[in-house]
Amino acid sequence: MAAVLKEQDDLLVPTLAVPTTPLVKVIGLHVGENEKHKVFWETLQKRVEQGETVVRYERCTPDTINFPPRKDKPQRQLGITEEDYIPPGIMKLNWPTKHALKIPAVLVVFIQLEWEAEDWEDKEQECAQLFESLRSARNNRSTRFVAILEQSKPQTSVPEETITRRAHTFRTACDLRHRSSLFTLDMPQGQIPTAVEKLDAIFFDLAQQHYSDEIKRVEAHMDIANQATEHMLFVRYLFKVGFFSELKGAHRDAISRYHRALEFLAKVGFTSARAREIKTVAGVLVARMCRCLFQTSAPLEAIAQFSAHVRANRLRLAPGEHPAVHAAWIAQQYATFASLFKDAVDGGLGAIMLQHPGLYFKFAAEFAVRRMTEAKKTQSHTPAPGPVAAETHTYIGQVVYTCEAASNAQQLQLIKWHEQQYPHASVVLQLLNAARTIFETYCVTKQPAVVNGQIVAREKKLTRMLTILDLQRAKFLVLQRNFADATTLARAAARAFRAGRWWSLLRDALLLHKQCAWALGATGAFCTTCIELCAPQIPLSAEDKTLAQSGIDDVVQGTHMDDSLSEDFPVAFGSAASDATTSSQDGGGGDRDQTDGGPQIDMASITPAVECKVLLYEPDPETDNRVRVCIAFRSSLPLPLRITNIAPALHIAVDGDGADDDGSTKPGTSDAPDLSISLSSTTALIPNSTKVVELWLATPPRLPSTAAVVCTHVRAAIVGTHPIALCWSTPDASMTTTTTTTTMPPPAQLTTTPWSALPSIPKTAFVPQRTGVRITHAHTPPAFVGERYRIAVTVANTKSSPTTDATFRVEAGGADGSPTTVDLLQVAVDGKTHTSSSDRLSAPLPDIQANASQTVMVDVLVNAVGHLAITTRLEYTFMGVECVAQHSLSLPIVTPLHTTFQLLDTQGESLDHEMSLPAGQDMCVGVQIETTQPERLVLVDAWLQLPWAAAVAKPLRLSACHEEIGAGERVSDLVRITLPPLVPGADPTTTALGTFHIKWRRATSTCDDGDGSSCVETTSTLPMVDIHPSTLDCRLHSPT
Template sequence: MAASQWELPPELCCRPMAFVALTGLDVVYNAVHRAIWDAFCANRRADRVPISFKVLPGDHEYPKCRTKRTSYEWYIPKGILKTGWMNKHLNLVPALVVLFYELDWDDPQWKEKQSECATKVEIVRTSLQGRNTKVAVVLIQKKTPLPPGEDLVASERAAALCTACDLSGKSLFVLPHTDHLVGYIIRLENAFYEHAQTYYYTEIRRVKSHKEFLNKTTHQLLFVRHQFKIGFFSELKQDTQNALKYYRTAYSLVHELRAHETNMLEIKTLAGFINYKICRLCFQHNTPLDAIAQFRKHIDQCKKKIGSAELAFEHAAWMSKQFQSFGELFDEAIKLGLTAIQTQNPGFYYQQAACYSQDRKQQALTLCQVSAGASYPSPDPLDTQSGGLDFYGQRHWRQGHQSKDGDPGPADEGERRSSLGRELIIALLSNAVAQFKKYKCPRMKSHLMVQMGEEYYHAKDYTKALKLLDYVMCDYRTERWWALLTAILTTALRCAFLMASVKDYTVYCMELLGRASTLKDEHKARIEKNLLRVLQVGVAVRPADRGAATRLPLTPVQCKGRFQSPSFHVDQPILLQVFLRADCPQPVAFSKLAVSLSNQEYNQWCVAEASGSDSMTLLPGKTRSFSFSFVAKTEDVGKKIEVTGVELMLGAAAGRCVFLSWRGAGGDAASAHEALQASRSSRRWGRGLEARQEPSWDSLSLQPSTMIISRVPRISVQLSHQPPALTNELYRIGISVRSEEDATARDVTLTAGLKPGQDAGLSQTTQVTLDGSVVCDDSCPSLIPDIPLGTLEPGQRLDRCVYVTCVSTGPRVFLFHVAYSVDTSVDGRRIVCRCHKDETVTIETVVPFEVSVKFVSTKFEPLDRVAVDVPFLLMTDVQSSSPWPLLLSSSSLTLLAMSSTSAQLQSQVQDVVLETGECASECFSLRCPAHNSSSNAVATGQYLISWRRYRADSPLIQTTVTLPHVILEPVPVYIHADLPSFGRVRESLPVRYHIENRTALVQEVEMAVEPSDAFMFSGLKQPQGRQLDDASIAAA
């Protein structure tokens, strides 16, 4: 069969819709008729009934109906399904013919027009002679009709018109041409759809009625044909569930047919058609699993129905089309809302279709080689007088004679001539790639792109082939599929050679010579020789014409660069080594080696070029090293120098040359196992002592960067201090700097203070100063930078002091950074080096003393409340917690809401020296006057202590202790007694009691004295009286 024959008929692939013919409309010259036609066919939404409309003339000739067969006894069918049957019922034989006629109910020429309308209806019926097609009449009227029953004239004339035209009342319609034309049209469509449903139902019953005349011996083909027709009519009737049922029955029957070589193609063709219908309806019913199961069943049943061995290529083409059609159905269902997954998407079916197309191509090529000397017969056996096939799936020379045996030679010869195209394979692979890309299957996408590239290569479209292969190679390099990469590179190398692309050819040669390549040594040797020939012949390429770089994972030359140390002092030469190793089967000669560094000013010192006596050749499997040395600049101190690239030039600058470039310090992506395999496969070039002393390539590590650090300082820095530091004291730290340089140290500076990077709170509670005579305040910084110290001669010593105040306790790290400049020589070059030395010290800060405060009565009894205007005692205890003796210079009391009972407060701890653990106490007599505040708690004041370390020359530090609040308790009556300091036995002891009224009211006072066994009393025992406000009574 011709290649176009494999395309599914368009009438099979489209959605079957009821066919309604419209007559009597002049859509060209009549504007009203044109508006009616546009309302039928323009902007049809999905919610409108599925009808296919076509405007036909009134005398249109419809296909003639064949004479009805009354018996099938001697009838032998010539095929299963005629090629024009589906198209006939979709586009030629209407289910309903609608006659449009302009006629109003009140038309003055009613009788004449009625007769004319009846005549036109009769013409339509005559042209449909023998068909069950329905006929309807639509009257186009200018006026809007009245509701049914109200217009008696319209009712009478409608009945008369139906009688004249032999129509039922349901077949006569009125279409007013008003502003609401679309609404009337939609109502007409629904009525037309009901008539079409009735017609297709009648056709289904007509086909079913033939079953009783058939027998399974001679009419097997008719059983399949009738079930297919019923299913197709059910689709036209939009009864898709029953259509699916009849199609499944037809599919089962078609596989029950007796198959032989002469009808194998017809059986497979009809099976493919019915399978397409079943799968399409399953997707339409949103049952994709049923569609997939049906397709798999279809493939399993048909994949072995090959027929003649010489027609195997034809079977492969048919299988390809089955997969392609199902992939298209699957893709269409996805666009309509179906969800697919990675493991089940249309890409797999497009891929399988492409595989069968490739098999078809290979089998056709094999047949063409066998019959290369044969000539195509003349006249052409495929040329028929009819110009087409009567039945689907039949041969041109065997139409209607399926039992006739014949030589298939001319058919397969014609097919062979048309099967060598590769466009179909490439299109299928392209569809599969798009699907796998959509569902994120990168490896499947890469695999199919390789196949596309190979198809383009066989089609001699080398540009597209190379573009696809080059794109895929990046993925295979990243994932280290070395065997696959080698195969792709081999094809790409052929493309580059056939395109005469020197750049691409060179790049692919270099990669195939690398360790990633799995080619044998003899193949690599041939590629290397060809590459050398390319490099030795030709005109030199100008620098401006240098091609774009291509990154290869494993080149034929391995490179490792390393600095000899992770860091170098600025007064030392920087040493850099580059190791090269060739994995080619032949020696590799190069002419230039250049190393690029992050600071391009050093690149000029890292270049090696071949001279006349010095041969720069790499032997296979041997490691060769190149050393470079340069002096760093002083401004690069503290910076990192990195190897950004290594470039090796193969060939001569006067001819063609290849630049091998490595990012960074080289290295590659090969594993240790692959490196071992490559070293075993390379040739041995010397096994003497020198070979044994050669460093192992795998043991060489990369050192792509080095740090330039400052010159080692030759000065000593010593610190002297007495830890721990005390809170708030001016802590003295002595710094002694001594020069051990051979030259004068200039611009000596000192940075002293809290080391950066510690807790942020420490910088807020630490002050540093150079003045030891004044206590630090909040304006002093925590770090003083760049304190100038002048110049230091060799052996000279310099002393300075720094004072630190720590407000809070805890450890602190202090930094003392001494920097200076000195002249030195490196490799004969005079440079000025900036050197520095850091000293750090951790100092613990402790509290110098603890202060405790308590309130007691005049009898030294603890008080939790204080009576108003009653004397009490404030006692303070200062206990030393310092490891060093403390001198308490003085103390003072600052009162807020209280007053002292004495005229002047005197410090009781003045000039007291406290050792560790000793305590100094003071006692103050206080009185709290009456307070107007509503709060009972009253602030006492502050206790100030001036102190410093004993025998230290630092200034005094004043520590302020906030005294606790006291709770006041008002006393309405205050009683106190005057007692002598001592008494004698049997002598009188005068005791005087004072009772004081503290309120604003007059108080009645009654006092009772209780006797005691140790005393005898005289005087009033129960005195009484009235006490005025703010007055006192004395009783003796």
């Protein structure tokens, strides 16, 4: 039987714990004195532990062997009335225990007697007397006797005639008529395990024969019984036959007998006097039938049989039967079946998520709760019963009273008294713990997941049912006054239900948590739970929400909390022991941050009844040094709430490299200033309306343009003698400098704007420009290699005062490790041009008047493909304060043209790079040009430059000039050249055949030959050649 149910015996049906395996008792084994006996016994026990045998072995002595006497039954005679055979009960409670634990099927006697012993006759006579005494103690039971003669030497050394003669006389003297009743143990100690295996099989066969004889004896009584009238006798007989069949190992025969017993039991009259006995016997029969079905690997049949049994008796109450007694019986049925199911699963039987033992433990707990509820309905101050106290049961399911004339009222008084004394909470908690343990194994589903590029099934626990069981366990821990453990379970359940948005379940968890917090004196947990109970998502009545807010007011004002809890939990609020218990609890369950003025409630960890949103507005022209901070509150509490000390926590986050051009340090994220503002006046929050509190923030001077104002949290306090601190924090505590793009309504419209339309507390607000100076870039990416790229930078002043002492700085270079470098940097400001060949340039900027702007033209020339990072920075003075504005831009640098070459002979055939050509040989170079960008380009000029060719005095120009090409278009041309002769004696050289030059411009611009600002020239290298003076020939190489 499963070890999960040990504390209460009435959780399982009677006789279920009785083992159903054959019992063999052994006499004469001296384990402590004889080494061979010790090996023999240890081998037997090892086979039992490893499941190699179904036989149970016990050691005993002739003095301790005790067989219960057999009861003589009167013989039927003609004329005897039927009433003489009606038994006082159906099944005796001790009958299964007697046959399974007290009456052995086989009795084995070890005797040290040699075949060639000189005193054989004397010892034979002693053995005969021993078996005679054992046969007398057997009390007419059919237990089989087996004698084992120990020999000191092998049997082969003794004449066979002597063994045969003395074995016959020994059998006759000891009355061992059965052919398998005498054995010898003559092998050495090392061969005993083999002998034990053979003897174990023989003992099992003898046990089966014993139980078969018992079945025949019971069936003989059934043959003379009347099936039409003696239903109770047939139930008893069939139960005995089924039980003996179980001991025999014939489980299918046992199932058949138990099923017939149930059919006869249904014919017994279901009266108030017999109701309890009939239902108890039915539970025993079904439990034994289900055990046999599980042992024969038929779990579906067992489940169907049990379901039919519960369905037939779930509403079957006898007249006058107490509902608590019936609920206890149903709970007993479920607990018994769950234990049998668990034993089968532990033995290797499979179970699934929809059918496992935990479900039936859960059902048993539900009916145990119903029993407790029914018991409380009739609970009264019943005195302990005196003369009608129940005695020990004789028959299964019967209650015998000391006073035979006990009335129904006295019996009902006894039931009420028993239910008052019964530990209901302990029993329910025991069943829930068993269910929770099993549910954790089977509440798992498999979902597909991609792991290392392969789709696999990953297990995922279904936590909802587990959390519901935890909440139920917490309720009964409260009844046991274990508030600390109940608080832990209730807090975890509330956290899971809150995350899953299961509001009804969250309500139950919060109500339980509220009770535990009051009992433990945890002010923070109590107030946190009360506030969450008032949230609009929690389905709670208006009266209960008002009661919850009254509890908060009681804590704030220092008065007693609501009296609805004092009857069940009379623990003083704020006791030292409870404070120690809750000091280590986390958010949402205890005092998260205990301050001098009282506990702090983190509203972000619960479903708040008071919500808060913060909106940050950029400074307007009339208040250049201040930022408007609007804090909107909305209360779902049933009564008005007064709060004070409203303080938003603002932080200036800076995303910079830490140094300016002049070497001064910029404020970084780690040392950015924190801004604190507060409003000490009292604000009243009206239920279901928006209240806006407006504050002004003064920003510090010289604030970098990479800074962002971040609101991390908002604090407030409930007004009272013992104020409670409230804290609304951002869901994500990390800080970034991403500008908020949410459109915020004007401050004057916040009270009329729907609450859902207001943005939540932002992680980052705007990038504050204290003086209103903004830098914007106008560009047309991408930029081309070799092209002078122009960017229009606009510096705008949107404030009412001009800027002074402004310096415009430009920095350009490769972005993210790009090899791009700058050949030219030029800035045109107010008609003046400033040029630099490095990657940095500074230029003074005239004063920018109020509400005016200044345009700065920046030209950049780059020489490699990659990404170009351009940073423009304005340092200026505004109203006597030094300020900085900055903007960054990243541009891709690409090559617009792609050129390919091909070497040909004069016939137009392609030349192999290993082919030798004599000096002076004519050859051709094929050129193909195509664009890589969608923008159309114009080829201004293209030519081949062959500096080593003596026959060529000037560049060879291509005919494809002044043509316009677009995306995917190609231009091709062919140029004929002559390989040059070399001076004899010169060293072999490898040199480029020449260079190819292209001059191009965008189709939207015109070429200016004066400064070349619109035309771009690019160069490509022709293929390499080897020149050998000894042979005056050339060897071609692949193009580079």
